[in-house]
Amino acid sequence: MKRKNARPAEAVVSAHTIANHSASTDAMPLVRLAGGQVRTDSLTIARVFGKRHADVLRRTDKMHQTPTLAAFTERNFASSEYTDETGRTLPMYVITRDGFTMLAMSFTGAKADAWKVRYIEAFNALEAELIRLASQKGDSAWQTARLDGKRARKDLTDAIRAFVIYAAAQGSNSPQRYYELLTQMEYRALFHMPPGKVPEAFRDTLTGLQLAHLTAAETATVRALQDGMAAGEPYKAVFQLAKDRCERFAALIGKSVPGVAMISANDQGRLSA
Numbered sequence: 001m002k003r004k005n006a007r008p009a010e011a012v013v014s015a016h017t018i019a020n021h022s023a024s025t026d027a028m029p030l031v032r033l034a035g036g037q038v039r040t041d042s043l044t045i046a047r048v049f050g051k052r053h054a055d056v057l058r059r060t061d062k063m064h065q066t067p068t069l070a071a072f073t074e075r076n077f078a079s080s081e082y083t084d085e086t087g088r089t090l091p092m093y094v095i096t097r098d099g100f101t102m103l104a105m106s107f108t109g110a111k112a113d114a115w116k117v118r119y120i121e122a123f124n125a126l127e128a129e130l131i132r133l134a135s136q137k138g139d140s141a142w143q144t145a146r147l148d149g150k151r152a153r154k155d156l157t158d159a160i161r162a163f164v165i166y167a168a169a170q171g172s173n174s175p176q177r178y179y180e181l182l183t184q185m186e187y188r189a190l191f192h193m194p195p196g197k198v199p200e201a202f203r204d205t206l207t208g209l210q211l212a213h214l215t216a217a218e219t220a221t222v223r224a225l226q227d228g229m230a231a232g233e234p235y236k237a238v239f240q241l242a243k244d245r246c247e248r249f250a251a252l253i254g255k256s257v258p259g260v261a262m263i264s265a266n267d268q269g270r271l272s273a
Contacts, residue, residue, distance in 0.1 A: 030122040038126045040100055040119070042093040043082060048115050049107050053092070060093050060103065072102070097123045133205060133259070145211040149203060152215040152222075156182070159222040167235035178239065185243050186217050189250035191258045205259030213253055220245045 030048065031040050042060060046053040063073045076099030082092050095103065100123075104116050136142045160179050167175040187193050187202075190213055199205070206214065224245045228238030 030119055031126050033126070033130075034094055036130075037096070038123055038130065039094050039096060040123075041080070041082075041095060045095070045100065045103065049104075049112055051107075056103070057091060057093070059106065063102070069102075073099070076102070129259070136207065137204070139208070142208040142211070145208040145215070146203070149211045149215045149218075152218040155222050156218045159225045163225050163229065163235070163238065166229050166238070170235045172235055175235075181239070182221060182242065186214065186221060186246055189243075189247045190214060190217055190253075190255060192255055193258070202258065207259065210256060210258065213256075217246050217249055220249050 030044060031038050033039070042056045043053055045051070046056045060073070060077055063069045064077070076096040078094040080092050080094045081089050083089055093099075100119060104112075104119070107116070157179075160182055164175040164178055167178065184198070187198060190210070203211065203214070221242045224242035225238060228241045233241070
């Protein structure tokens with residue numbers, strides 16, 4: 001059966017994105033957010049249950065072809081694609097909780113049952129996190145912290161702009177990269193971040209306390225850049241000064257998992273395989 005086109009919000013997910021989405025470990029997460037909803041995918045299901053991905057796809061296609069299940073599969077299995085390690089674009093399905101439940105019914109044995117429980121716990125934990133995110137945006141203290149963070153970010157952007165000019169004058173070949181380097185440096189000092197691109201709307205997922213910590217770190221970075229440039233230090237030394245100050249601050253407060261500080265340590269573990 002020809003697979004239907006992927007929904008726009010879930011169109012193409014690279015293998016790099018899937019493999020590195022987990023915030024706290026290098027393990028692949030069991031579930032993730034797609035289009036604002038909690039989802040898993042056929043590739044992850046095949047991996048954790050020890051199945052060939054082709055067999056999982058075949059079973060899902062068969063469900064699509066079964067008249068009594070056609071409407072159900074249409075709602076709960078979205079055709080998508082992923083890029084494997086060789087660069088090939090291959091098919092997969094993005095799957096809802098209900099879709100996972102139906103698909104996993106055929107997986108038997110003690111090990112399979114243990115993974116089913118972990119999947120259910122992972123769905124529950126991330127769905128609870130969605131509720132937390134929705135509620136915190138209505139909290140006045142969080143809104144104040146977010147506004148303070150936006151002001152601090154503007155101050156940092158202005159400081160980086162001056163630093164870019166400073167570095168270029170000293171012969172830096174690609175000074176514009178410091179916008180990304182300094183931002184990544186702060187995030188990785190404060191949070192357990194996965195490799196790769198920072199998730200979209202990352203700051204909106206942070207708790208009020210995490211936003212306050214980020215504001216303080218950015219203020220420290222601004223002062224370090226200004227101090228280093230005022231002292232006429234080489235641009236690489238100025239960057240190192242900013243990095244050292246940010247990391248010293250982070251060492252005082254400790255790293256946290258972005259946006260899931262209110263989820264228990266057990267639930268954090270359940271989000272990943």
